[in-house]
Amino acid sequence: xxxxxxxxxxxxxxxxxxxxxxxxxxxxxxxxxxxxxxxxxxxxxxxxxxxxxxxxxxxxxxxxxxxxxxxxxxxxxxxxxxxxxxxxxxxxxxxxxxxxxxxxxxxxxxxxxxxxxxxxxxxxxxxxxxxxxxxxxxxxxxxxxxxxxx
Ligand code: 4NP
Numbered sequence: 001x002x003x004x005x006x007x008x009x010x011x012x013x014x015x016x017x018x019x020x021x022x023x024x025x026x027x028x029x030x031x032x033x034x035x036x037x038x039x040x041x042x043x044x045x046x047x048x049x050x051x052x053x054x055x056x057x058x059x060x061x062x063x064x065x066x067x068x069x070x071x072x073x074x075x076x077x078x079x080x081x082x083x084x085x086x087x088x089x090x091x092x093x094x095x096x097x098x099x100x101x102x103x104x105x106x107x108x109x110x111x112x113x114x115x116x117x118x119x120x121x122x123x124x125x126x127x128x129x130x131x132x133x134x135x136x137x138x139x140x141x142x143x144x145x146x147x148x149x150x
Pocket of ligand 1: 009010011012013014015016038042123124125
């Protein structure tokens with residue numbers, strides 16, 4: 001059975017689509033299923049933010065086939081790993097956890113590069129393009145680590 005990985009942010013249009021695209025590019029997708037979701041519902045069905053599409057394209061990734069979906073409690077049953085972008089996403093996801101096994105699946109993605117330091121991926125939505133480059137670089141490093149251990 002495939003290992004299933006879910007990347008979660010707030011809107012599912014900026015950070016988690018980049019994390020999804022990056023991890024997919026680094027793993028054998030016949031063995032590992034990767035997708036993403038947002039804790040909010042505003043952007044369900046939408047493509048990623050144009051600025052995320054642009055930074056991905058600049059780095060050789062095409063994320064235009066992704067569409068926004070909302071995180072739901074049932075995702076705990078489907079996924080083996082749930083990587084959240086920040087502490088607020090973590091709190092919102094954990095509100096829907098029912099068991100210790102659910103809770104144990106949830107990890108801040110930057111724990112991969114800053115273990116135990118509780119570092120958030122900054123939300124670039126209201127900032128400029130440089131925020132997206134910064135987010136891309138952080139997620140690239142974190143996804144490299146994830147790809148090497150799952
Ligand atoms: P994301 O960024 O969580 O990285 O996708 C956001 C996108 C949209 C909104 C908030 C954050 N929003 O409020 O619509």
